[in-house]
Amino acid sequence: MDRNKELKELRSDDAFAELLGKAPPRPAPPAADEALIREAVHEEWQKVSSRHVRRRHVTSFALAASVLLAVFATLNLLRDPDGDIKHQQMATIEKQFGEISVNFRISDAASVAAFKGGDFIETGSASGLALGWHDGGSLRIDENTVVLFEAANQIYLREGRVYFDSETGPLSSQPARDDAVEFSIRTDYGVVRHLGTQYMTQVGAGELVISVREGIVSIDGNVTARASAGQKFAISASGTLSINDTNGVDDWEWIENSTPDISLDGRSVAEALAWVSRESGRSISYASESAEMVARQTQLRGNMQLPPTRALEIFMMTVDLNARIEGDVIVISED
Incomplete structure (x- = not known):
């Protein structure tokens, strides 16, 4: 189709x-x-x-x-217990690419800046969204995905793939929170909830797949299960549950395409590396204490409108450090 x-x-x-x-x-x-x-x-x-x-x-x-x-x-998503209509803002758009349908009409970044309760979103092929959740955290919506904003802290995922990071990123424009962000994803297989984490939820091909990068995630439905960092579980339409390890950074690669643009002005190399780490799922390893000191003391300039791993290649060219990727690890060393 x-x-x-x-x-x-x-x-x-x-x-x-x-x-x-x-x-x-x-x-x-x-x-x-x-x-x-x-x-x-x-x-x-x-x-x-x-x-x-x-x-x-x-x-x-x-x-x-x-x-x-x-x-x-x-x-009746926009009504409080007192019966007053409220167009509650659920999320703001931080990045959009490709073709997006909002409430069954094609939209673009210029015409829509935020989503409200009751909004129905569908992304096309080679499309995606990065949203700042109203209560904190970041929601990413992959291509060919259908989502309904159905409650103050819940979305309904009909099909496709979403990713949620409950914590404020190192270079995020959102204020940091001390408490956990309430957020859940309702699917036809049950409700997915998190406990301080980064995780991905995918519905399609007759199954629900949940991959956990950090923290703990639970599913409550016909099948009840929990998964922790590095695990993913799949639930078939018949209710069969399987739990396996994630496939490292390969499972998360699509998320980088929807990473919001950032400003590096006045930021240290260490802060930029922490941003790349959280977005890509790769850890940072300094080859020496002196390399880490240089990263903390060196400041960067400019803006980045590239996926984090590509941005890493660019900003590391401007400093006296080297970066090499070894599997799920980014190794930082001196020239």
């Missing part, structure tokens, strides 16, 4: 119905809210009709409009 072509068309009512089927039940909206929704649908219908779109698309919109109230009533 051509997913890029699929992204360029309005979703059919079948896709919407599937999403609704995954959502937990919520209370129906008040009559006043329902009237506002109907008014918005009517306004959008007039816009669509005026453009003389093909009959198939008009029919699809009519069907989508008919279920819009059901979406609101079923998901």
Whole structure:
């Protein structure tokens, strides 16, 4: 199936119905809210009709409009216990590349700066997102992934692959937190939760796969399991559980493509190396104490808009140190 072509068309009512089927039940909206929704649908219908779109698309919109109230009533994600509508910001976009669909419409970085509760996201081929989570941490969304922001600290992953880092990175613009970030990923296999960690969750090919780079991750569903750093477990559609070791940095390579751009102005080489380490999953090893001292005392200049491992090659050319990659380790030595 051509997913890029699929992204360029309005979703059919079948896709919407599937999403609704995954959502937990919520209370129906008040009559006043329902009237506002109907008014918005009517306004959008007039816009669509005026453009003389093909009959198939008009029919699809009519069907989508008919279920819009059901979406609101079923998901009702933006309502607090007091009944007030709140468009709660869930995440800000730190990096975007490729084609992204937001609520069934193609979007770009210029038109969307943040996501709210209830937003439905789909990435196309060779696309991705880096998001700053509202409560702290970083969420990465890989290509060909479908995600719904369904609660204050939870997303629903229908298919594809996401990565979450609950801690503030060495060069992150987000403020550091002393307490753990609450975040969970709901899937059709169960709810994935973490305990201070970096981990990846993937849904596809009839299974759920969770890989843990740091910390502990649990799954609570038809199968209950826990995995720690260096482990990954897979759960099949039939409920079969298997636990294995991760494949080192190979499992995490895609994450580097969505690493947000950073400024190195005034940062030490040691800080830049710590950033490369956290993003790539490789540890830093200094060949000598003097090499580590040079790294701590030498400051860098400029901005980086490259994947961390490539950025390492560039900024190390400007200092009196060498870097070589040996498997999962970056060795730093003097010239």
